[in-house]
Amino acid sequence: MSKKYLTEAHITNKREFVENLYNKWSTTYDKEITENYYATPDRVALILKKLIVNKKIKILDYGCGTGLSGAAISKAGFDNVNGVDPSKKMLEQAKKKRVYRSIIKLDLDTPTPIKLGDYSVITAVGVMGPGAAPINLFDEIMSLLNPGGIFIFSFNDTALMIPEYLVKLNGYLSTNRARLLFKEYGPHLPGIHLKCMIYVIKKNDF
Numbered sequence: 001m002s003k004k005y006l007t008e009a010h011i012t013n014k015r016e017f018v019e020n021l022y023n024k025w026s027t028t029y030d031k032e033i034t035e036n037y038y039a040t041p042d043r044v045a046l047i048l049k050k051l052i053v054n055k056k057i058k059i060l061d062y063g064c065g066t067g068l069s070g071a072a073i074s075k076a077g078f079d080n081v082n083g084v085d086p087s088k089k090m091l092e093q094a095k096k097k098r099v100y101r102s103i104i105k106l107d108l109d110t111p112t113p114i115k116l117g118d119y120s121v122i123t124a125v126g127v128m129g130p131g132a133a134p135i136n137l138f139d140e141i142m143s144l145l146n147p148g149g150i151f152i153f154s155f156n157d158t159a160l161m162i163p164e165y166l167v168k169l170n171g172y173l174s175t176n177r178a179r180l181l182f183k184e185y186g187p188h189l190p191g192i193h194l195k196c197m198i199y200v201i202k203k204n205d206f
Helices: 015-025 029-035 040-051 068-075 088-097 137-144 163-174
Strands: 059-062 081-085 103-105 119-124 145-156 178-189 194-203
Touching (some): 015 029, 015 088, 029 088, 040 068, 040 145, 040 178, 040 194, 059 068, 059 137, 068 081, 068 088, 081 088, 119 137, 145 163, 145 178, 163 194
Parallel strands (some): 119 145
Antiparallel strands (some): 145 194, 178 194
């Protein structure tokens, strides 16, 4: 029987722990997470479908992992989606799904190859929180997003209990750097009784 990792995945976002976790988990990730009824990718895809008319728009799926979020977005009719993630082994699984136009392997020790102007829609599905990326990733994504662009992301219950996550979001909203378009609280991983808030914000064009 393969080892289960989901109970370890919401402990800390220390880089070495996260890198080791996802490299070990890569081949069994999809099975374990779908067994726990992973709902957030489909929720995000449905929101995108309602929000964005142009199905050809270029979307960056940041922290795409094995491509479950990309598969849901593709199923919703978007066919110009690129994936980016720092885990080589997770990306090997994502490639098999054939849902991304291109896949970018991030090197966390060098500047990102993504440039401002490349994307007007960026998603980060289950990406920021304990067991995943730290909240300072929020600043990096916002710096890459085109002015007037859309950022759709989720904070699960564990992240929502840590003040710095909402402080970061509210810092952008209160200084008029971004505008909240939508938020919805709902299922994330019902199998472990975990919910999440999905947010859609628009980067203001000054």
